[in-house]
Amino acid sequence: MSLIVAKELEKTYIAGDIKVHAIRGVDFTIAPASFVSFIGPSGSGKSTLLNMIGSLDPPTKGTLVVAGEEITSISRKEAARFRGEHIGFVFQDFNLIPVLTVAENVEYPLQMVQNWPKAKRRARVKEVLEAVGMxxxxxxxxxxxxxxxxxRVAVARALVTNPKLVLADEPTANLDRETAGRIIDLMKKMRDxxxxxxxxxxxxxxxVENVEITFTLEDGKLLRDEKPMGGGHV
Structure with missing residues (x-):
């Protein structure tokens, strides 16, 4: 069973009198426990596609099923519930809350989204911080x-709710080569x-060297996967 299924997916933005076609009728599937990357030049639609998969930005047309739910036209409230239950996010600028400690940053989704009891939250935070070496x-x-x-803390926070899916937008962009390599290895370990x-x-x-499937975007269109080693297909 596929974790993500997109069919004829489109996203159009209106800027004044101009229509910007960010995503143009893409089709793809991604299997559970996959390590997958969308690549392409700036403006090709990579982040837009990730935002749609994460129910942050609704598609204009097409169908998108993630974790067994059709999320194409769900309400904002339903989308927030869906993200809290199924998805973790890792961002290139970390997006940690500066006034919270490392442990509190990781605990935050359990309080705000899933409302776990305190003892259960603390035990889970300890577990994931140990898993990422923090x-x-x-x-x-x-x-x-x-x-x-x-x-590493951002990865722990993404994993703390036991999500089926983690979406990572340029997660190594601000890291040196050695540190980026360690983060990639960590995420592969978490996947396994x-x-x-x-x-x-x-x-x-x-x-790209470490993923199993590479989907290439160009002008909002999806080209054939460049590295079809398993996990999904166009």
């Missing part, structure tokens, strides 16, 4: 840790341990 950094604030450590699907939007060849 168990001794919980009391620190984001300003007190390195860029690579911040991204938790069977979480990771879908990337990236320009980074270091990620």
């Amino acid at each position: 168990s001794d950094q919980g009391p620190k604030f984001p300003s007190q840790i390195s860029g690579g450590q911040k991204q 341990e938790f069977s979480t699907t990771f879908v990337f939007s990236t320009h980074d060849p270091r990620i």
